[in-house]
């Protein structure tokens with residue numbers, strides 16, 4: 471009986487989890503609270519990527535060194551700590567320049583993975599759709615291009631290590647020329663996907679069905695909210711980046727009409743630029759929405775920071791002017807008073823909910839209906855104006 475269970479366990483639980491030393495590099499500008507939050511986030515990312523954290527180091531740096539980022543004494547102490555705990559990999563909580571990464575790796579004699587590679591790796595692990603896989607592959611190749619050494623690189627999807635996953639089916643050995651060729655081919659493949667999407671979009675636009683997108687920091691509760699609103703069977707979990715592929719469902723409004731509501735990839739502080747670029751097709755739906763539901767986990771101490779990170783990324787993808795409802799989620803964890811005394815007051819279009827327990831969801835439905843009516847009115851005014859201009 472027991473072996474059925476064993477077979478469904480993830481590979482990492484069967485004794486192959488890599489031992490990871492987590493290194494948080496703290497610059498002078500950062501406060502203590504920032505550090506605690508970022509260290510927690512780093513640890514969650516490493517665990518999501520199948521790593522077993524044996525030790526966490528916080529290293530303060532005053533004057534970053536071009537060649538190794540840290541001082542030589544600091545690199546030596548990373549080496550010693552890694553050796554002491556038998557770490558296989560050292561993961562840094564920031565992007566390292568290719569030169570820094572290579573030099574540190576040389577000194578500490580272990581694989582060095584930076585934050586960007588770690589996040590791309592998690593995306594590679596999660597991508598299910600063809601489009602998502604192509605997007606992750608593009609991000610990974612763009613990341614690797616400036617990091618090639620003479621030998622080229624090896625990517626494999628079957629490898630179990632932290633920060634080693636690639637999206638290809640087989641082991642790929644690539645040099646710079648091959649990477650550039652592959653990027654060219656990826657571009658052609660994505661162009662085809664985009665064209666297909668355009669056709670779908672214009673077909674959908676003709677139906678006049680309004681679009682709503684759920685956006686927010688990773689783990690804010692976006693999928694739980696979609697499930698609560700529509701009964702969709704979206705997977706939700708504590709670990710970051712559970713959902714990558716956009717999933718759309720019908721959301722019925724009071725008057726019998728419906729809209730399409732889409733849940734998509736979560737955002738994170740310093741989301742690698744390669745990923746934002748590669749995911750532009752996926753994020754295109756967000757940009758075309760009539761209304762955004764901006765989900766915020768108010769049980770996190772630093773939820774205001776999450777809000778500004780998400781605002782930043784919405785700005786980057788050109789979705790910052792879409793009418794937005796702020797959904798302050800997880801109030802079951804904090805009680806009603808806490809978020810009300812904070813920033814939530816300054817968001818006119820905000821509602822306190824618990825997606826898990828259903829609190830506040832009726833109010834949210836009413837707000838969505840109202841927002842869509844206004845969006846429609848705007849659209850008709852615009853069309854009428856255009857008509858007047860035309861005659």
Ligand SMILES: Nc1nc2c(ncn2[C@@H]2O[C@H](COP(=O)(O)OP(=O)(O)OP(=O)(O)O)[C@@H](O)[C@H]2O)c(=O)[nH]1
Nearest residue numbers: 689690691692693694706707711712713736825826
């Ligand atoms: N207490 C509480 N937990 C919640 C609530 N909503 C979601 N959660 C939990 O928060 C975690 C993340 O929820 P998800 O719905 O997966 O979050 P997400 O925003 O879709 O995350 P990603 O897809 O990974 O970006 C899960 O463990 C949920 O059960 C809520 O209202 N209250």
Ligand SMILES: [Mg+2]
Nearest residue numbers: 692693712713
């Ligand atoms: Mg999700």
